[in-house]
Amino acid sequence: MKNKRIICGLLLLSTISCSLIAQGKKEYPYKDATKPVEERVNDLVSRMTLEEKVLQLNQYTLGRNDNVNNVGEAVKNIPAELGSVIYFNSDPEYRNALQRKAMEESRLGIPLIFGYDVIHGYRTTYPISLAQACSWNPQLVKRACGVAAQEARMSGVDWTFSPMIDVARDGRWGRVSEGYGEDPYTNALFGYVSVQGYQGNDMSNSKNVAACLKHYVGYGASEGGRDYVFTEISRQTLWDTYMLPYEAGVKGGAATLMSSFNDISGIPGTANHYILTDILKDRWGHDGFVVSDWGAIEQLRPQGVAADKKEAALIAFNAGVEMDMMNNSYNNHLAELVNEGKVSEERLNDAVKRVLRVKFRLGLFDNPYTPVSTEKERFLLPESLEIAEKLAEESMVLLKNDNKTLPLSNLSKIAVIGPMAKDKEHLLGSWAAHGNAKDVISIYEGLESEFKGKSELLYVKGCDFEGNDTSGFAEALATAQRADVILVCLGEKKGWSGENASRSTLALPQVQEQLVQELKKSGKPVVILLSSGRPLELNRLEPLADAMLEVWQPGIRGGNPIAGILSGKINPSGKLSITFPYSTGQIPIYYNQRQSARPHQGKYQDIPNTPLYEFAHGLSYTTFEYGDLKASSLKVKRSDKLVIEIPVTNTGDMDGAETVHWFISDPVCSISRPVKELKYFKKEMLKKGETKVFRFDIHFDRDFGFVNGDGERFLESGDYYIIVKDKKLKIELID
Numbered sequence: 072m073k074n075k076r077i078i079c080g081l082l083l084l085s086t087i088s089c090s091l092i093a094q095g096k097k098e099y100p101y102k103d104a105t106k107p108v109e110e111r112v113n114d115l116v117s118r119m120t121l122e123e124k125v126l127q128l129n130q131y132t133l134g135r136n137d138n139v140n141n142v143g144e145a146v147k148n149i150p151a152e153l154g155s156v157i158y159f160n161s162d163p164e165y166r167n168a169l170q171r172k173a174m175e176e177s178r179l180g181i182p183l184i185f186g187y188d189v190i191h192g193y194r195t196t197y198p199i200s201l202a203q204a205c206s207w208n209p210q211l212v213k214r215a216c217g218v219a220a221q222e223a224r225m226s227g228v229d230w231t232f233s234p235m236i237d238v239a240r241d242g243r244w245g246r247v248s249e250g251y252g253e254d255p256y257t258n259a260l261f262g263y264v265s266v267q268g269y270q271g272n273d274m275s276n277s278k279n280v281a282a283c284l285k286h287y288v289g290y291g292a293s294e295g296g297r298d299y300v301f302t303e304i305s306r307q308t309l310w311d312t313y314m315l316p317y318e319a320g321v322k323g324g325a326a327t328l329m330s331s332f333n334d335i336s337g338i339p340g341t342a343n344h345y346i347l348t349d350i351l352k353d354r355w356g357h358d359g360f361v362v363s364d365w366g367a368i369e370q371l372r373p374q375g376v377a378a379d380k381k382e383a384a385l386i387a388f389n390a391g392v393e394m395d396m397m398n399n400s401y402n403n404h405l406a407e408l409v410n411e412g413k414v415s416e417e418r419l420n421d422a423v424k425r426v427l428r429v430k431f432r433l434g435l436f437d438n439p440y441t442p443v444s445t446e447k448e449r450f451l452l453p454e455s456l457e458i459a460e461k462l463a464e465e466s467m468v469l470l471k472n473d474n475k476t477l478p479l480s481n482l483s484k485i486a487v488i489g490p491m492a493k494d495k496e497h498l499l500g501s502w503a504a505h506g507n508a509k510d511v512i513s514i515y516e517g518l519e520s521e522f523k524g525k526s527e528l529l530y531v532k533g534c535d536f537e538g539n540d541t542s543g544f545a546e547a548l549a550t551a552q553r554a555d556v557i558l559v560c561l562g563e564k565k566g567w568s569g570e571n572a573s574r575s576t577l578a579l580p581q582v583q584e585q586l587v588q589e590l591k592k593s594g595k596p597v598v599i600l601l602s603s604g605r606p607l608e609l610n611r612l613e614p615l616a617d618a619m620l621e622v623w624q625p626g627i628r629g630g631n632p633i634a635g636i637l638s639g640k641i642n643p644s645g646k647l648s649i650t651f652p653y654s655t656g657q658i659p660i661y662y663n664q665r666q667s668a669r670p671h672q673g674k675y676q677d678i679p680n681t682p683l684y685e686f687a688h689g690l691s692y693t694t695f696e697y698g699d700l701k702a703s704s705l706k707v708k709r710s711d712k713l714v715i716e717i718p719v720t721n722t723g724d725m726d727g728a729e730t731v732h733w734f735i736s737d738p739v740c741s742i743s744r745p746v747k748e749l750k751y752f753k754k755e756m757l758k759k760g761e762t763k764v765f766r767f768d769i770h771f772d773r774d775f776g777f778v779n780g781d782g783e784r785f786l787e788s789g790d791y792y793i794i795v796k797d798k799k800l801k802i803e804l805i806d
């Protein structure tokens with residue numbers, strides 16, 4: 072209040088004119104919607120006091136945060152000048168009430184930006200991101216993000232803390248579920264399309280939201296799969312593995328980024344000037360803002376680089392973090408740091424401009440309020456549900472199918488056993504936003520409608536997700552003995568993955584494995600359905616199963632496609648976006664490892680060296696035959712165009728979709744490169760008997776080139792290989 076009066080006094084405005092401005096009169100250029108954003112931003116910043124600027128850089132919560140990792144009380148007295156809130160409610164009117172305070176009670180009428188974790192859907196919950204990548208269908212993922220944006224924006228959310236594009240190669244880390252798997256290109260591509268889906272062409276559209284690339288950067292390298300810990304990442308690996316998705320997302324126009332919790336080889340992500348300023352702002356020219364992760368600024372203290380909160384604020388702000396999430400570091404200390412000359416006016420103004428720029432681009436100054444609508448008008452719309460079902464379908468991966476056990480046909484009795492069979496809650500996955508178990512179609516419900524009138528379902532739970540209670544085994548076995556086939560529905564609870572949800576093993580709890588061993592005694596075919604938020608250790612279950620389908624945490628519409636795949640109405644088409652190790656002891660194991668000095672040696676003595684299921688593994692009910700790779704030329708100059716083609720024929724007796732993954736390898740280079748690197752993929756529907764020619768237009772710099780430890784791109788002459796499945800073609804690049 073004090074500041075407001077001083078400024079109005081300085082401007083020789085009466086109390087009356089102060090309130091006129093606050094009510095949205097267009098005295099100032101920044102209020103004029105016809106002026107360019109940059110002019111409005113500059114005008115507004117020139118009118119702001121130090122305190123007003125500092126408040127723009129803080130985020131509180133509105134409503135209680137019931138995320139177990141970030142419990143925060145509702146802030147009752149949110150200052151009208153605050154920059155942002157995390158909005159846990161879904162009522163537009165509640166948002167509007169607070170926004171009204173910002174617009175009408177702050178001196179300059181600056182709107183709040185309302186953020187929220189809309190990770191795999193808002194109310195219409197989609198499969199977890201790890202699963203989405205297994206669809207290899209970027210257009211579908213983009214549409215899903217579009218729906219999430221529409222539901223969120225209509226509910227009062229302007230900004231999602233998504234996509235997470237942390238390359239993750241350790242399934243013990245619970246957050247592996249939140250990203251797109253182990254491959255840099257896959258994360259880059261799905262991150263890019265998510266940004267397009269959330270932001271559209273125009274963030275001011277009332278159905279789009281601002282995106283946030285997170286967690287910048289290297290969080291997926293968490294040691295031992297433990298959360299929040301130190302990560303050891305060389306500059307080379309930082310650039311060729313972890314930065315690529317961020318570069319793609321920034322080029323795709325992502326409005327914001329979130330700094331990461333992890334310490335990157337001694338310099339925490341939230342204190343890292345090199346990545347936050349030198350690269351992001353100076354080299355890539357990002358003009359939006361960086362928000363800290365929850366409490367990450369103050370955490371610079373336990374991380375050992377700041378003595379107290381004030382020093383943490385100083386380090387984070389000067390490193391390049393513009394907004395303080397839920398930490399009171401900036402609102403308590405930034406003004407003082409500016410007055411002491413430790414933070415420059417220039418840096419402060421730049422930070423405020425970045426936040427305001429995003430607010431202007433979201434149209435918040437011109438349309439600060441969310442039109443009030445009913446839940447029915449914005450949630451679970453028919454098209455949204457259709458996308459949810461299709462994405463769940465395409466993300467499921469048929470891991471094993473011996474002797475054509477699947478699809479099931481002409482069976483009179485199907486035993487449906489296991490803790491996941493009738494469950495709804497856990498199919499949602501972690502970070503399910505406003506997803507609601509009552510909207511979920513369970514596996515059992517899906518089966519009921521699919522097999523109605525065709526087969527009888529015999530249900531028994533058998534056992535719980537964990538614990539030692541095997542008292543249900545006898546009934547389960549008796550039920551299995553009466554059936555023609557046994558569907559065992561196993562998996563993880565939703566809280567077993569996500570944030571702060573590390574596990575020491577990828578194996579399912581013993582009781583679930585024992586259940587399958589017991590059922591195997593029936594001699595009936597065993598089909599295992601797995602719902603999980605991470606790759607699993609399946610080496611003990613695999614020999615017991617005739618078929619295995621990984622359904623992930625498919626969201627609210629998983630039940631129908633699961634049943635459709637089992638009946639054969641749907642031909643499965645998902646392929647793994649992450650390696651399934653043979654055992655947890657193989658971690659880290661991923662397809663794009665660097666080359667070994669002795670590839671023929673260095674094996675484990677007690678287990679195989681190869682994973683149980685490789686990256687890109689996934690079966691279909693039909694068969695695809697790959698012809699030979701054909702290049703437009705085998706010897707090329709840098710200025711040439713190179714096109715590689717491969718014919719693929721559906722040789723089975725069912726229509727099906729196939730994803731062709733295009734890898735390259737560069738066996739001799741001035742740095743040791745991975746054994747192979749994914750550069751492109753394409754999914755196509757092929758009718759039975761149909762042949763389609765898949766084509767890859769190579770860009771030498773992008774596809775053959777590599778980055779060094781400072782992100783500079785090089786292209787060397789020499790031999791390269793194009794790899795598709797077991798086909799390989801040598802290309803010679805000459806100067």
Ligand code: BGC
Binds near residue numbers: 141188365
């Ligand atoms: C998570 C972020 C999330 C934020 C806000 C943090 O604990 O690491 O991913 O966006 O909380 O909920």
